[in-house]
Amino acid sequence: MNRDVLVIGGGIAGIQASLDLAEMGFKVSLVERLPSIGGKMSQLDKTFPTNDCAL
Amino acid sequence: MEGELGDFRVAVRKKARYVDEAKCTGCGACAEKCPTATSDAYNLGLANSKAIYRYFAQGIPSTYTIDAAQCRNFQPGKKCGVCAKVCQAGAIDYTQTDQVLEVSAGAIILATGYELFDAGRVPEYGYGRIQNVITALEFERLLSASGPTHGHVYRISDIRLKEEIPELEKSVQKAQRGLERFEKQFGQASGEFFSQYSQGKLTGEDFDKWAEQVKLTKKMEEELGEKKSRAETIEAAHKIAFIQCVGSRDMRFNRYCSGFCCMHAIKEAIIAREHDHEAQVSIFGMDIRAVGKGFEEYRNRGAKEAGLNYIRSRVAEITEDKDLSPVIWYEDTKAREVKAMPVDLVVLATACEPGAGVEMLAQIVGVSLNDFGFIETNPLQPLDTTRKGIFVCGCAQSPMDIPESVAQASSAAARAAQVLSGSGSMRLAS
Numbered sequence: 001m002n003r004d005v006l007v008i009g010g011g012i013a014g015i016q017a018s019l020d021l022a023e024m025g026f027k028v029s030l031v032e033r034l035p036s037i038g039g040k041m042s043q044l045d046k047t048f049p050t051n052d053c054a055l
Numbered sequence: 056m057e058g059e060l061g062d063f064r065v066a067v068r069k070k071a072r073y074v075d076e077a078k079c080t081g082c083g084a085c086a087e088k089c090p091t092a093t094s095d096a097y098n099l100g101l102a103n104s105k106a107i108y109r110y111f112a113q114g115i116p117s118t119y120t121i122d123a124a125q126c127r128n129f130q131p132g133k134k135c136g137v138c139a140k141v142c143q144a145g146a147i148d149y150t151q152t153d154q155v156l157e158v159s160a161g162a163i164i165l166a167t168g169y170e171l172f173d174a175g176r177v178p179e180y181g182y183g184r185i186q187n188v189i190t191a192l193e194f195e196r197l198l199s200a201s202g203p204t205h206g207h208v209y210r211i212s213d214i215r216l217k218e219e220i221p222e223l224e225k226s227v228q229k230a231q232r233g234l235e236r237f238e239k240q241f242g243q244a245s246g247e248f249f250s251q252y253s254q255g256k257l258t259g260e261d262f263d264k265w266a267e268q269v270k271l272t273k274k275m276e277e278e279l280g281e282k283k284s285r286a287e288t289i290e291a292a293h294k295i296a297f298i299q300c301v302g303s304r305d306m307r308f309n310r311y312c313s314g315f316c317c318m319h320a321i322k323e324a325i326i327a328r329e330h331d332h333e334a335q336v337s338i339f340g341m342d343i344r345a346v347g348k349g350f351e352e353y354r355n356r357g358a359k360e361a362g363l364n365y366i367r368s369r370v371a372e373i374t375e376d377k378d379l380s381p382v383i384w385y386e387d388t389k390a391r392e393v394k395a396m397p398v399d400l401v402v403l404a405t406a407c408e409p410g411a412g413v414e415m416l417a418q419i420v421g422v423s424l425n426d427f428g429f430i431e432t433n434p435l436q437p438l439d440t441t442r443k444g445i446f447v448c449g450c451a452q453s454p455m456d457i458p459e460s461v462a463q464a465s466s467a468a469a470r471a472a473q474v475l476s477g478s479g480s481m482r483l484a485s
Binding site for chain 1: 061062063065067070072097099108109110111113114115116117118120158159160161162163164165166167168169192195196198199200202206318319321322325326347349350352353410412416448449450451456457460461463464465467468469471472475477
């Protein structure tokens with residue numbers, strides 16, 4: 001059984017899943033259609049309910 | 056894609072950046088010198104970018120990319136090559152091509168996120184027609200310190216006005232140079248010439264042309280003067296209205312609730328007030344959905360700290376005043392009256408829809424979509440798609456906010472790890 005994982009989508013969910021898997025020791029390939037990862041969250045100014053910076 | 060759980064083989068197209076990732080240092084010299092301006096997708100068209108660009112400054116990877124559709128070097132007959140000349144690292148490579156890579160994996164996680172509903176599909180709200188009606192994501196860019204207005208919330212019509220001035224100045228200068236040529240040719244000042252011409256003392260084709268030039272130049276100078284004086288009085292957009300459920304909870308478009316928009320509207324209102332103490336913010340909604348830890352308190356904070364005016368209503372129509380102010384027509388359901396509220400800026404909370412291309416992706420990887428177009432899952436097994444070994448998390452599964460997306464992502468990672476370690480049973484979704 002191949003133990004590598006392919007994650008499709010480099011937004012906040014894809015990044016989190018990839019990091020968790022990598023930290024567990026799995027080899028992860030993260031595919032993202034835009035030139036950088038970050039997704040919609042990178043376009044936000046702050047996040048609710050704490051008003052922390054999104055980036 | 057071929058294969059199954061434990062042995063998937065996926066063909067992935069790696070698109071050419073035309074920049075060598077190993078060499079590019081992200082210094083930005085290329086973009087500085089690039090002669091081709093493009094619409095900045097990251098800033099949703101509110102700013103300009105270049106044909107060679109980084110999606111955003113802090114983006115990972117920091118490698119630049121050339122948009123071949125816009126770059127002059129890739130258009131037939133045109134030659135440029137400026138970026139290659141100025142790149143100190145020699146990272147530009149116009150000969151790059153797309154590559155198809157074969158990735159093999161035991162499990163796949165779909166985390167393709169969402170797209171926002173196109174507000175132009177709601178004709179009564181005037182998005183695309185009325186300048187000062189924008190979407191919430193566009194408003195986020197205005198609020199951002201790194202955004203096109205450095206965090207100042209201006210009416211879009213005022214932003215456009217300021218942008219027009221340098222162009223108009225150039226045109227005026229060009230027109231004035233035209234006048235100077237006539238003055239040199241005939242040895243007379245334009246003003247003096249024009250008064251003689253108007254009295255009919257001078258006739259002839261050349262004089263007609265000169266007179267036209269005088270009139271045109273004067274018109275442009277007046278326009279420039281008027282625009283400049285208007286630009287001096289520009290203030291922040293004080294009156295802001297947030298309209299909820301645009302494309303959501305709507306029998307015409309998406310019947311479901313998009314979950315996070317009431318919260319982001321409250322957030323945007325609070326921050327707008329922080330940036331501008333004179334901001335008067337109203338939010339028009341059927342109800343305010345603040346379901347989450349601390350969310351009701353946040354809603355109340357909006358009212359208390361930002362003076363956010365919650366108006367229970369479904370906005371009927373937005374029209375435009377002569378001074379380009381949007382006017383909101385709505386029913387005040389408490390007073391049972393139809394009212395009109397002119398504001399500076401309208402922010403539409405558009406629906407969360409399935410990501411672009413998700414239909415094609417679902418076909419390629421062989422998973423089902425639900426009635427709303429999101430990846431189908433069983434409510435009791437929300438991470439499992441209809442195909443063994445393929446999992447889903449975040450908004451690809453259903454609209455959810457950031458903490459929920461992150462939690463589901465960690466769950467999906469754990470689920471994949473569980474199944475690949477052979478320790479978890481692979482209960483099917485259906």
